[in-house]
Amino acid sequence: MIILSVDDSAVIRKVIRNAVGVLGHDFLEAENGQVALQLLEKHHPEIKLVLLDWNMPVMDGIATLKAIKSHPQFSAIPVMMVTTEAEKGNIAMAIQAGASNYLMKPFAHEDLLMRIMQTLEP
């Protein structure tokens, strides 16, 4: 089982990698949505969760989310937004586009793990 973290901040990807390490899953990371879609093409049968930032260069989170949810092979993979984007309208847009969960930065490690568990075992 692989967790894929998509965030333009290498530090945040490391923070997430450190936090989810206790779950014992393999970990992949991408710095934008375009790289994430390439990793999904290659590894999608093993990727069980995508953790997705919103504001990223090249391809942002909402475009990535829509691409995942409209792709026949990726659409069943749960996506959890992990972002500073706190506008109610944008949160609603992400949920309508198929996000399974939404975690606002800053986050405590415990909250990240709890949301991941909720998302993996609804």
Add this chain to the structure above:
Amino acid sequence: MSNATSIDSVLVNAISRATMDVLKTMANTDVQFNGVAAKPDYEGTGDISAIIGITGESGEGMIALSFSTNLASLIVSRLLGQSPETITGDDRCDGIGELVNMISGNAKVSLSQNSGTPYKLSLPTIILGAGHSVASRPKNNPYLLMTFEVEGMPFHLQLSFKYR
């Protein structure tokens, strides 16, 4: 719509709370807020600054977060659970950029709620060097210089915002 003065005080409160909350939650670091002063222009405080633009229908501005190299290394080391000596220049730049992103997210919500119009954030820009300047900064507009402290080491957040 709220007037500029009341929005400024709401913004300063939102940003000071967000700064303390972000560093406590992500880096387990207690921050003391030492106050705010009005300045005529941007001041290049610190060795490393992360700058983010904020724009909306009712105004535009920038937020800059500035640290000494030592304090930036300490905070990023706590984010990553590593010792400060292992923190690279790339880690420092990336980590400080993410901190200003998280703090500015709160400012964006505060501005949107007060004006009733949406705001957008730019991606953060990092500037290195003591006494640096920002050529593309908002000009002819006052800056609010907020001073914070971590374990005796000061850092600053500068806010400039112009209402349309």
